[in-house]
Amino acid sequence: MMLSRRTALMAGIGLAAPLAAPRVVRAQPWPGRAIRVTVPYSPGGGTDVFTRVLAEGLHGVLGQSLIIENRIGANGVVGSQAVSRAEPDGYNLAVVTNTHTMNRYAMPSVPFDAVADFTPITLLSRFPMVLAVSGTTGVRDLPGLIAYGKANPGRLSFGSSEAATSYAGNEFARQAGLKMEEIAYRGGAPLMNDVVAGNLPVGWTSILSAGPYFTNERVRILAVTTRDRSALLPDVPSVREAGLPDYEFAGWYGMLGPAGLSPQIAETMNAAIVKAMAIPQYETRFRELGADMKTLGPRDFAAHLRAENSRWNEAAKAGLIKPLQ
Structure with a gap:
């Protein structure tokens, strides 16, 4: 049977069959997996x-x-x-x-x-950092630590374990007018072990790292670095409250x-x-x-x-x- 000219032309350009619908790609809502x-x-x-x-x-x-x-x-x-x-x-x-x-x-x-x-x-x-001192120092509060440091220039060192605690200790020494040697540790745990043992007079660490030592009689937590006291240590003053009004670090x-x-x-x-x-x-x-x-x-x-x-x-x-x- 002969095709009409119109039908043949449509078949030749692909119009005899229905056109395929365009594919729509939808973005998967986030999160779609772990x-x-x-x-x-x-x-x-x-x-x-x-x-x-x-x-x-x-x-x-x-x-x-x-x-x-x-x-x-x-x-x-x-x-x-x-x-x-x-x-x-x-x-x-x-x-x-x-x-x-x-x-x-x-x-x-x-x-x-x-x-x-x-x-x-x-x-x-x-969260606050904390200032911890060894019980062997005999220091009971922040003013006592500052007085001891001024009476014994160069004999008071502090431990740090990374950049944050390094800054906390050095800024404290600057504001208190103390000359303190910094001793670097590889972590908060060995630092606090030396404070407990009396090998390190002062240590700076996070409040979470200091947690196991809150009730240890060989360690005293003298102050927290934040502007206000921490709910975890409500009886411990902030550094600014205890004598350095311009000190604040979190x-x-x-x-x-x-x-x-x-x-x-x-x-x-x-x-x-x-x-x-x-x-x-x-x-x-x-x-x-x-x-x-x-x-x-x-x-x-x-x-x-x-x-x-x-x-x-x-x-x-x-x-x-x-x-x-």
């Missing part, structure tokens, strides 16, 4: 414990597991570097401390920019993603964190860890990181952060 969270510090440490509690709460809010990976090395640099190089898809995040911004001023080189190479998500909590935990992370993902995770931390059972556990529960979202956390970076730059120029060996 999220890996890097902790650049040892298992069982303060950052690790805090992050694991947070992960429990976030599992119920997000409906996805958070896999905690401890990547240890170079004062937190190894783990942070891995996240800085990860895909910015929301499935590779990190929980860091204030050493994240301090490291570039305490180390010969750091293979990333602590501000530009990351996306701020949430400042999770601030450590912090914060969640970051790689640079280029979607603002929507950052905001979604921040909202989930705020919700998880408000769940009564987790709020109680966070407060037991010394958390102040005062979070900052992506925009305010970004401003905080920039301010921290400027502060440590000036501190390093003034010699208040001892270079790590």
Whole structure:
């Protein structure tokens, strides 16, 4: 049978059959699978414990597991570097401390920019450092420590374990007008062991690291570094309250993603964190860890990181952060 000219032309240009509908690719809602969270510090440490509690709460809010990976090395640099190089898809995040911004001023080189190479998500909590003295010193309070240091110039040393405690001790010595030799330790545990043994007169460490020594008669916690007292040590004054009114310093935990992370993902995770931390059972556990529960979202956390970076730059120029060996 002969085809009409019109039918033949339509068949020749592929119009005889219906056109296929265009394929629509829809973005998968985040999170669609487990999220890996890097902790650049040892298992069982303060950052690790805090992050694991947070992960429990976030599992119920997000409906996805958070896999905690401890990547240890170079004062937190190894783990942070891995996240800085990860895909910015929301499935590779990190929980860091204030050493994240301090490291570039305490180390010969750091293979990333602590501000530009990351996306701020949430400042999770601030926490105090503590000033601990050995019971062998006979010192019972901060004015007594300052008086002892002035009466014995050059005989009073202090221990530090990373950039944050180095700054805490050096800034205290500067404001108190004391000459104190700094002794660097590889961690808070060996530092506190030497304080207990009487081998180190003064040590600076985080309130979580000092926790096991709160009731040890061979150690006295003289002060906390934050502006106000800590709920964990309500009878211990702040440094400023005990005699140095211009002294204030706080450590912090914060969640970051790689640079280029979607603002929507950052905001979604921040909202989930705020919700998880408000769940009564987790709020109680966070407060037991010394958390102040005062979070900052992506925009305010970004401003905080920039301010921290400027502060440590000036501190390093003034010699208040001892270079790590």
